[in-house]
Amino acid sequence: MASLYERACKVIPPVGTARYTKLGVVKGEGSYLYTDDGRKLLDFVMGIGANNVGHNHPLVIEAARKQMENLVHAGHNVVYYESYVALAEEITKAVGGDSMIYFSNSGSEANDGAIKLAKYATERPAIITFINAFHGRTMGAMALTASNSAYRKHYEGLMPSVYYARYPDLYHSPVPVKDGKCPEFFMEQFKTMFDTIVDPYSVAGIIMEPEQGEGGYIVPPKEFVHFMRDMCDKYGIMLIFDEVQCGNGRTGKLYCQEHFGVRPDFFSTAKGIGAGFPLSAVIGKTSVMKKWLPGAHGGTFGGNPVSCAAGLASLKILRNGGIENAAKMGAYFKEQLLQLQKKYPVIGDVRGLGLMLAIEMVKDGKKPDTELTTKLIDTALDKGLLLISCGTYHNAIRFIPPCTVSKKEIDEAVTILDSCFTVCLS
Ligand SMILES: Cc1ncc(COP(=O)(O)O)c(C=O)c1O
Structure with a gap:
């Protein structure tokens, strides 16, 4: 019998079939995925960081089912419904009030909305983004994406007035880094942009990932993030x-x-935000959000009732221990990865916050070792651990378990990873 992968290749174009794996899956539960050939995999990918409370959390499923029995779709630009308004209320409370939310479907769509809001609220044309940033694949979000030229190939003639600054990647800093502090170099090169390429008063927005994702799980130094706030002010x-x-x-x-x-x-x-259901949002200061007037943005499915109900359940799980667990398990996991680095110096860097962690594989100093990274990921899958890479050169392995992950599951992953290094380096 043909596998799901073989069947897909006949009806889905290469753009949708060149996946990280050829796995067919039938079920997800907590931190595990179950394949159609009877394997149980420890999933440290979680639909690329989407299932933050694990696969099919019973409270999410219950909330979604209950919502489906009453209303699946009516259109947020036509009517109001409880899950939509309640989720906005809960999130605005959680971020400290004085906020408003606009819901959409995907990350790219939210970023397109964010670009539009910046332009609309300031009546200015330009956007500044960062090298290695990933903001999505729609025409607007893609123009802000600079983590890999493959995402932009043949689509040039992108949104104009987009400028690219250097993200403060201290591991690959071209100047010495003292005490982990951001070298002035990064601030200076940013300011030079205003002197040479774009007048600051023409800039509508600066968009930045507080931890770069696709670009390699790079955490900026605090000083630089504050410097961004100062520049904007x-x-x-x-x-x-x-x-x-x-x-x-x-x-x-x-x-x-x-x-x-x-x-x-x-x-x-x-x-x-949607615990696996399609949902995205732009969340901002009330004073700014109030400037976004009717007709300036919209969409048919944004803030779908079922997605919002799942989002409410997910937020509750996260606030009732999930976030705390992510912090605790993240610190524990990072410590285990640092131990592995001591054993295997090919791990050039261990980085990330909470459960958004990565290890970067290098050779000849800090040159990317993509081949080893691919081998490690393939070996891990053979041994029952699902992982994917990140970084422009695909030489970092990212770890994105659910916030509900247990110490036992992290130990299982680290044991597998350790044995993968032994196999791949021998
Ligand atoms: C930081 C970041 N922004 C935007 C996106 C695009 O989101 P979506 O794939 O839902 O459009 C992604 C997706 O990986 C992302 O990681």
Whole structure:
């Protein structure tokens, strides 16, 4: 009998079949996936950081089922319904009030919304993004994406007035880093942009991932994030965080921005917000959000009743211990990865916040070892652990278990990973 992969290749174009794996899956439960050939896999990918409370959490399923019995879709631009308004109320409370939310479907769509809001609220044209950033694949979000040129190939003639700054990746800093502090170099190169390429008063927004995702799980130094806030305040620019991947408990805080003590003017989020159901949002200061007037943005399915009901259940799980567990388990996991680094110096860097962790594989100094990374990921899958890479050169392995992960499951993953290094380096 043909496998799901073989059947898919006949009806789905290569753009949708060149996946990380050829696995067919039939069930997900907690931290595990079950394949159609009877395997049980420890899933440290979670639909690429989307199932933040694990697969099929019973409370999420119950909330979604209950909602489905009453209303599946009516359109948020036509009517109001409880799960939509209640989720907005709960999230605005959770982020400290003085906020408003606009719901969409995907991360890219939320970022397109964020670009539009920045332009609309400031009546300015330009957007600044960062090298290695990933903001999505729609025409707007793609123009802000600079983690891999493959995402942009043949689509040039992208949204104009987008400028690319250097993200403060201290592991690969071209200048020496003292005491883990951000070298002035990164601030200076940013300011030079304003002197040479774009006038700051033409800039509508600066969009930044508080922990870069696709680009390699890179955490910026606190000073740089504060510097971004200062630049925005000085020139009336909107500071936009992209919390599509790093939000919703992922880094051991409800939103990653809490690690830096910096409040953006607004931020996008998706993935974990719907616990596996399609949902995204732009969340921002009331004063800014109120400037976004009828007709300026919209969409048919955004804030779907079932997705919002799942989102409410998920938020409850995260706030009732999930976030705390992500912080605790993240610290434990990172410590285990640092131990592995001592054993295997090919691990050049261990980084990340909470349960958004990565190890970078290097050779000849800090050159990317993509071949070893691929081998490690393939070997891990053979041994029952699902992992994927990140980084421009696909030489980092990212670990994105659910916020509900147990110490036992982390130990299981680390034991498998350790044996993969033994196999791949012998
Ligand atoms: C930081 C970030 N922004 C935006 C996106 C795009 O989200 P989506 O794939 O839901 O459009 C992603 C997806 O990986 C992401 O990681």
